[in-house]
Amino acid sequence: MTTEQRKSWDANGYFILEGFADAATCDGMLARASELCRKDVAGESIGHSLVDPERNPWTDAVNPEDRVSKIFILHDWDPIFGPFARDKRLLDVISDLLGPDVDCFLSQFIFKNPSAIGQPWHQDSLYFPFEPDHQVGIWLAVTDATPVNGPLSVLPGSHREPVHEHVADQRPDANLGYTEIVDMDFADAQQVLMNAGDLLVFDSHLMHRSTDNLSDGARAAMVYHYAIAGTVDRTYARLREQSDAMGAMPDDIKESAAAGEQESPYHWMPVTRAGSPIE
Numbered sequence: 001m002t003t004e005q006r007k008s009w010d011a012n013g014y015f016i017l018e019g020f021a022d023a024a025t026c027d028g029m030l031a032r033a034s035e036l037c038r039k040d041v042a043g044e045s046i047g048h049s050l051v052d053p054e055r056n057p058w059t060d061a062v063n064p065e066d067r068v069s070k071i072f073i074l075h076d077w078d079p080i081f082g083p084f085a086r087d088k089r090l091l092d093v094i095s096d097l098l099g100p101d102v103d104c105f106l107s108q109f110i111f112k113n114p115s116a117i118g119q120p121w122h123q124d125s126l127y128f129p130f131e132p133d134h135q136v137g138i139w140l141a142v143t144d145a146t147p148v149n150g151p152l153s154v155l156p157g158s159h160r161e162p163v164h165e166h167v168a169d170q171r172p173d174a175n176l177g178y179t180e181i182v183d184m185d186f187a188d189a190q191q192v193l194m195n196a197g198d199l200l201v202f203d204s205h206l207m208h209r210s211t212d213n214l215s216d217g218a219r220a221a222m223v224y225h226y227a228i229a230g231t232v233d234r235t236y237a238r239l240r241e242q243s244d245a246m247g248a249m250p251d252d253i254k255e256s257a258a259a260g261e262q263e264s265p266y267h268w269m270p271v272t273r274a275g276s277p278i279e
């Protein structure tokens, strides 16, 4: 990590690595995510990934992927998304932030098709009741993120805030789990416009949102979340205390929590130990 990146991390809670992934990598991810949607619709296996349909599907949708919002849990099995989670250049940056022993515990591909509405202001740590707190997320622009296709906005410096109360997103087309921070002044927010291949690295307390996709093409992104190895994951315990603590969660996750299972819905995968990548 450069001095400038470290400064931006400390002051703002994020930085951008421009041109991190090449066009072939981005195109390969989009093709693979589309293939997984088609397999899912055809009843074929897609490992343990979960497909989250878009609540406001594109009226011109033709293919299965045109109706999907996100595909979760790709980092620990998929032949395309798995290796990227362990990219050596990426792990060098993540290790600078989290130390020599790091796990990847969550990933999602986001299609953000035309007419998909944005995700309101939130902090990812709401969904991560872990100890220690403060995880590291990366958001790879798989397509360009332009002013009209639903780019992210961030509130610089908000990574120093505790996790705020999040209220349910009341919009009828809100996707699963969307919740919103309403007790913060977002006047200093900055829109993050990115070219395909640029990578945003951000603190899990950083407040961010995305806007609606008003364009006629998908605005795709691939997201991974990393934590220090040995992090204690209290997700199910938290859901047992308060079933809507993380917004509306899928029924099977709520059922697992209620059944008293100790495991969490996250898939913890070691990526570095003693500073060396795990193959």
Ligand SMILES: O=C(O)CCC(=O)C(=O)O
Pocket: 110, 112, 118, 119, 124, 150, 208, 209, 210, 211, 221, 223
């Ligand atoms: O890419 C988006 O539209 C929203 C992504 C986001 O906010 C998240 O993954 O936490």
